[in-house]
Amino acid sequence: MSGEGSIAAGAARRRxxxxxxxxxxxxxxxxALASVAVVVAGGLVQVSFGAYSMTVGEAWRxxxxxxxxxxxxxxxxxxLGEGAMRSLTGFxxxxxxxxHGTLIVWNIRLPxxxxxxxxxxxxxxxxxxxxxxxRNELASPFILGVSSGAGLMILLTLVVFGGLxxxxxxxxxxxxxVAFLIVYAIAWKNGTSPVRLVLAGVIVGTxxxxxxxxxxxxxDDIGVVQSAIQWTxxxxxxxDWDQVRMALPWTVVAVAxxxxxxxxxxxLLLGEQTxxxxxMSIEKVRFALSGVAVLAAAASIAVAGIVSFVGLIVPHMVxxxxxxxxxxxxxxxxxxxxxxxxxxxxxxxxxMGVITGADSQIPVGIVTxxxxxxxxxxxxxxxxxxxxx
Amino acid sequence: xxTEHADTTRTETTNGPDGSNDADASAGPADGSxxxxxxxxxxxxxxxxxxxxxxxxxxxxxxxxxxxAVTALVGPNGSGKSTLLKGLATQIAPEDGSVLVDGEDVxxxxxxxxxxxxxxxxxxxxxPNSITVEDLVYHGRYPxxxxxxxxxxxxxxxxxxxxxxxxCGHLRDREVGSLSxxxxxxxxxxxxxxxxxxVLLLDEPTTFLDMHHQMEVMEIIETLRDESDVTVVVxxxxxxxxxxxxxxxxxxxxxxxxxxxxxxxxxTEELLADVFRVDADVVQTENGPRVTPLRARHE
Numbered sequence: 001m002s003g004e005g006s007i008a009a010g011a012a013r014r015r016x017x018x019x020x021x022x023x024x025x026x027x028x029x030x031x032a033l034a035s036v037a038v039v040v041a042g043g044l045v046q047v048s049f050g051a052y053s054m055t056v057g058e059a060w061r062x063x064x065x066x067x068x069x070x071x072x073x074x075x076x077x078x079x080l081g082e083g084a085m086r087s088l089t090g091f092x093x094x095x096x097x098x099x100h101g102t103l104i105v106w107n108i109r110l111p112x113x114x115x116x117x118x119x120x121x122x123x124x125x126x127x128x129x130x131x132x133x134x135r136n137e138l139a140s141p142f143i144l145g146v147s148s149g150a151g152l153m154i155l156l157t158l159v160v161f162g163g164l165x166x167x168x169x170x171x172x173x174x175x176x177x178v179a180f181l182i183v184y185a186i187a188w189k190n191g192t193s194p195v196r197l198v199l200a201g202v203i204v205g206t207x208x209x210x211x212x213x214x215x216x217x218x219x220d221d222i223g224v225v226q227s228a229i230q231w232t233x234x235x236x237x238x239x240d241w242d243q244v245r246m247a248l249p250w251t252v253v254a255v256a257x258x259x260x261x262x263x264x265x266x267x268l269l270l271g272e273q274t275x276x277x278x279x280m281s282i283e284k285v286r287f288a289l290s291g292v293a294v295l296a297a298a299a300s301i302a303v304a305g306i307v308s309f310v311g312l313i314v315p316h317m318v319x320x321x322x323x324x325x326x327x328x329x330x331x332x333x334x335x336x337x338x339x340x341x342x343x344x345x346x347x348x349x350x351x352m353g354v355i356t357g358a359d360s361q362i363p364v365g366i367v368t369x370x371x372x373x374x375x376x377x378x379x380x381x382x383x384x385x386x387x388x389x
Numbered sequence: 390x391x392t393e394h395a396d397t398t399r400t401e402t403t404n405g406p407d408g409s410n411d412a413d414a415s416a417g418p419a420d421g422s423x424x425x426x427x428x429x430x431x432x433x434x435x436x437x438x439x440x441x442x443x444x445x446x447x448x449x450x451x452x453x454x455x456x457x458a459v460t461a462l463v464g465p466n467g468s469g470k471s472t473l474l475k476g477l478a479t480q481i482a483p484e485d486g487s488v489l490v491d492g493e494d495v496x497x498x499x500x501x502x503x504x505x506x507x508x509x510x511x512x513x514x515x516x517p518n519s520i521t522v523e524d525l526v527y528h529g530r531y532p533x534x535x536x537x538x539x540x541x542x543x544x545x546x547x548x549x550x551x552x553x554x555x556x557c558g559h560l561r562d563r564e565v566g567s568l569s570x571x572x573x574x575x576x577x578x579x580x581x582x583x584x585x586x587x588v589l590l591l592d593e594p595t596t597f598l599d600m601h602h603q604m605e606v607m608e609i610i611e612t613l614r615d616e617s618d619v620t621v622v623v624x625x626x627x628x629x630x631x632x633x634x635x636x637x638x639x640x641x642x643x644x645x646x647x648x649x650x651x652x653x654x655x656x657t658e659e660l661l662a663d664v665f666r667v668d669a670d671v672v673q674t675e676n677g678p679r680v681t682p683l684r685a686r687h688e
Contacts (some may be wrong), residue, residue, distance in 0.1 A: 260537065266528070269516065269517050269520075270514070270515065270525075271514065271516075273480060273509075273511045273514075274511065274514055274528075277478060277504065277509035277511070278504050278528065278529070278531040278584065279500045279502075279503060279504025279505070279531060279532035280500065280531065281500050323519040323520075324517035324519045325519075
């Protein structure tokens with residue numbers, strides 16, 4: 001044993017790293033800063049342009065309007081809803097008047113950016129978890145039947161149970177979660193394995209997708225069909241503070257749980273045998289982590305529908321940038337996910353206007369698909385072997 | 390908490406379940422202090438198979454690893470030696486029979502508690518390419534840590550000792566994906582050593598390694614044999630290596646244990662003919678028996 005010196009040095013180095021030392025990894029910090037820059041830039045574009053056009057300077061002033069930022073009542077009524085704000089603070093009077101630009105920015109345009117960011121975070125961590133659990137880097141948040149279950153429930157609600165459409169977000173998220181449980185039950189045979197889980201996901205997905213397509217025939221109203229397509233391709237049109245309020249608490253829970261589970265995720269990457277021989281209760285951990293991933297996916301489905309590709313490519317990009325340590329991967333996803341989603345939503349909201357001059361929006365899921373496809377092509381060309389993590 | 394874990398393990402090792410260890414030690418050959426602290430590993434009437442195979446590979450065999458010593462499992466391809474090891478490591482649930490660590494049934498034990506007593510180095514281990522050797526070795530501390538715990542002094546000490554013993558200090562900041570096969574094996578060995586278990590199961594640790602790394606691995610096992618109380622069970626392909634390393638050898642063929650005993654009793658021309666189906670010359674040298682295979686037997 002060359003002994004004491006090296007032991008002390010190693011221990012000291014680990015202790016320095018401590019609980020948050022790993023956050024200051026230069027690569028991770030760069031990724032986070034770049035992502036924040038993209039989100040801010042995309043957000044500024046989103047708040048500046050639209051039917052009511054402003055200059056960037058006006059948009060800045062509206063976003064940073066002290067009448068909102070320094071008024072706890074306005075902030076709370078945005079974040080929690082006006083009713084909750086009143087009962088919480090006991091405030092009875094009228095909320096102070098806001099300038100026209102501020103009102104548009106804070107009521108309509110800014111919440112959409114926030115929703116995009118939350119959706120991006122959720123899809124990013126959800127995909128990251130599923131990729132570790134299935135040990136397959138082609139896994140996405142929707143691989144274990146989540147999207148098909150949610151899609152089917154969306155169609156059923158819109159076409160058959162029209163009266164329930166007020167609860168559509170919840171029903172969609174619930175459908176995703178139930179489909180995930182079915183997939184798990186099908187895959188279970190003295191325990192599960194990544195391959196069995198993926199295959200069961202394909203089985204459930206095939207059946208549910210057929211049912212979904214079948215339901216389209218029973219839709220007699222073009223409006224219903226358009227609404228269904230919006231939900232099943234993922235769209236942020238018309239999202240406001242309600243959606244922020246709906247997604248935020250679940251996002252916080254999912255982020256906290258996935259950060260807490262990052263060491264388990266790291267261990268899963270060493271393979272089932274090793275994880276088991278190190279004393280991990282594989283089945284419990286796998287189910288719990290999948291549950292967290294489904295929660296995150298459901299939170300994003302509830303506000304934006306099924307946005308494809310984000311959950312697939314975000315963990316990919318992050319892993320290429322910061323390495324495979326899942327603590328860093330999860331944190332990276334919290335930044336890169338919003339960046340991608342906010343940028344894609346700029347395209348979804350304003351793209352058609354730029355290209356055709358028409359004043360229409362397309363679902364953001366179409367834009368993410370258009371970004372995601374080429375990105376994967378690029379990866380496929382560059383990397384020899386893809387697939388297994 | 391983690392230090393407590395480490396301490397518990399250590400105390401349990403010294404005390405053992407009441408009596409049983411001392412009895413063993415006094416019954417066994419006078420090996421000195423080594424045998425008193427070491428842990429028993431017993432497989433009793435094990436029936437082991439794979440879900441899709443109709444017949445079990447091992448059909449009712451018992452094996453007892455000598456506490457604090459090295460037991461080598463040898464046999465031809467398909468003889469069931471790796472299956473037996475996986476059964477002992479609880480990677481395969483036995484259809485019948487039980488595995489006991491210090492008299493305690495492993496299937497009744499908590500997974501983490503078991504992983505503090507029994508470590509396994511699998512034949513194929515996969516890891517993400519970009520993980521560093523040091524981070525990999527720290528994963529060996531998993532069973533000693535609670536859910537939210539950070540690494541402690543005890544973890545750091547165990548990791549440093551493991552890296553030292555495995556001789557991969559010069560690799561610690563390298564990414565595992567950039568290592569050669571032999572270097573990878575040393576990193577993985579360091580990881581199971583960091584697990585700090587009383588029993589260590591190694592599945593063909595030298596196969597596919599170049600000569601230098603085979604010797605490195607052999608030397609690690611020799612150090613464990615001579616300087617620690619760890620009970621080692623190792624599957625080896627090379628019978629000469631096995632004879633050189635092991636205190637006891639167990640020879641398997643077709644899922645049956647055909648012979649067990651000291652290396653010089655096992656490595657004989659008769660046994661090579663019977664178990665390995667080769668005619669061979671066996672010469673005893675100071676480095677253990679030397680086996681020169683002459684021809685394959687066809688009968």
